[in-house]
Amino acid sequence: MRKPAQPTINDVARIAGVSKKTVSRVINRSPLLNEDTRRRVEQVIAELGYTPNPQARALALRRNFLIGLIHDNPNAQMVLNVQHGLLEVLRDTEFELILHPVDRGSPTMLDDIRAFLEKQRPYGVMLLPPISENDSLAELCAGLGVRYVRMGSAPLDEAANMVASNDREAVRGAVEHLIAAGHRRIGLIAGPHGFRSAVERQAGYEEAIEAAGLPLQRTLIVHGDYRFESGMRAAERLLDLAPRPTAVFSSNDEMAAGVLHVAHQRGLTVPQDLSIVGFDDTPIASHIWPPLTTVRWPIATMARAAALKLVGGAGGARPGEDGEASLFVSTLIRRASVAPPPGAG
Structure with missing residues (x-):
């Protein structure tokens, strides 16, 4: 078989003995073809070295x-x-x-x-x-x-x-992990208003607290905007409480890193004085010290x-x-x- 210099869809159709529409269906992986026809057309495409014209296909x-x-x-x-x-x-x-x-x-x-x-x-x-x-x-x-x-x-x-x-189920499991470690005053840095993720993650936190028979204290819930700086601001508010929380769940790793930063500024050792859990498992979670326990979001x-x-x-x-x-x-x-x-x- 002689290979055309610039094979076209017409060449493929003629040699394969099918219509241009059938060739187009093969190219577009249409299910409306039998396997024998698909294989025959694909073989001709490979032998000719035919490459579909993206501009023409876009127009079509x-x-x-x-x-x-x-x-x-x-x-x-x-x-x-x-x-x-x-x-x-x-x-x-x-x-x-x-x-x-x-x-x-x-x-x-x-x-x-x-x-x-x-x-x-x-x-x-x-x-x-x-x-x-x-x-x-x-x-x-x-x-x-x-x-x-x-x-x-x-x-x-x-x-x-x-x-x-x-998210809700995953955060509930993360907070249950903190409760199993012995924590009873657990702060939450929730996500920003208007985000479904913030709603779902806060719901997971609240479900874990209530299931454990712990009081749901609104003073332990502070909102951030998923940025590092908002995590710092939220941590300042939580750590100013008396008594302060012994653990903080942060709705993402960026804000959790902000909590860790403020803890170090205040002379608190993580995790001996304050436990922290994040969400996402972004690279920052394993790069900071100590490495962050977090929910891996796929x-x-x-x-x-x-x-x-x-x-x-x-x-x-x-x-x-x-x-x-x-x-x-x-x-x-x-x-x-x-x-x-x-x-x-």
Whole structure:
């Protein structure tokens, strides 16, 4: 078989003895084909060295081969981890990742996102919390015919359109770990208002406290904004209490690092004087001293699953839109920042 200098879809169709539409279905991993036809066409594509024209395919699909990551999240490490998970799937495909930060407090947020979607015509988008919790945004994507996946700390949508973690259950287990170590005054640094993750994680804390028969003291609950500095401010308030808490659960590792910093400033030794538990298991958790006991949030795994839901069966990516998991389990990683409270035992 002589290899054409620049093989086209017409060449593939002619040699394989099928229509251009059938070749297109093979390229797009359509399930509407029998395996014999698929193998025959794929063999001809390989022999000819045919590469689909992404511009032509984009015109045919009326979409570009772009996956948008839309977010308004103060946690830069979280956004970075999501990018890594997405790019693991998009690598070696025709798809490219494009980031679109927004201001969730803006009255024009939905209009701004609509303009982005209409201009870029992405194949699909991933929505990060807290904007992923906005049902109007999901409806906007659906109305424009844009695939979307929402990331959340609890189920938000149909399985094909979400990836979620078990934040409430995971935090309850982390606080139970502190209670089992002997702690009875446990502070909580909750996440910012308007975040479902903050609601779920605080609920897990409260459930563990109440299940243990301990009093739920609102003075032990302080809100932060998921940044290091807010963890410091929250720690100042908690450690000013008399008596102060003997342990603190922080709703993310950044704020937990702020607690550790303030503890050192006050001459407190962690974990002998104060135990600390975080959430996320970002690199900071194992890099600080002592290494932080934390809840490992499987964010990169969730991002990979989201990417497969978006591009599964298209552009050379592995099919998986209907088979990818939607719910992911967070687990407690025990390190050196937890010990029994002073005077225990």
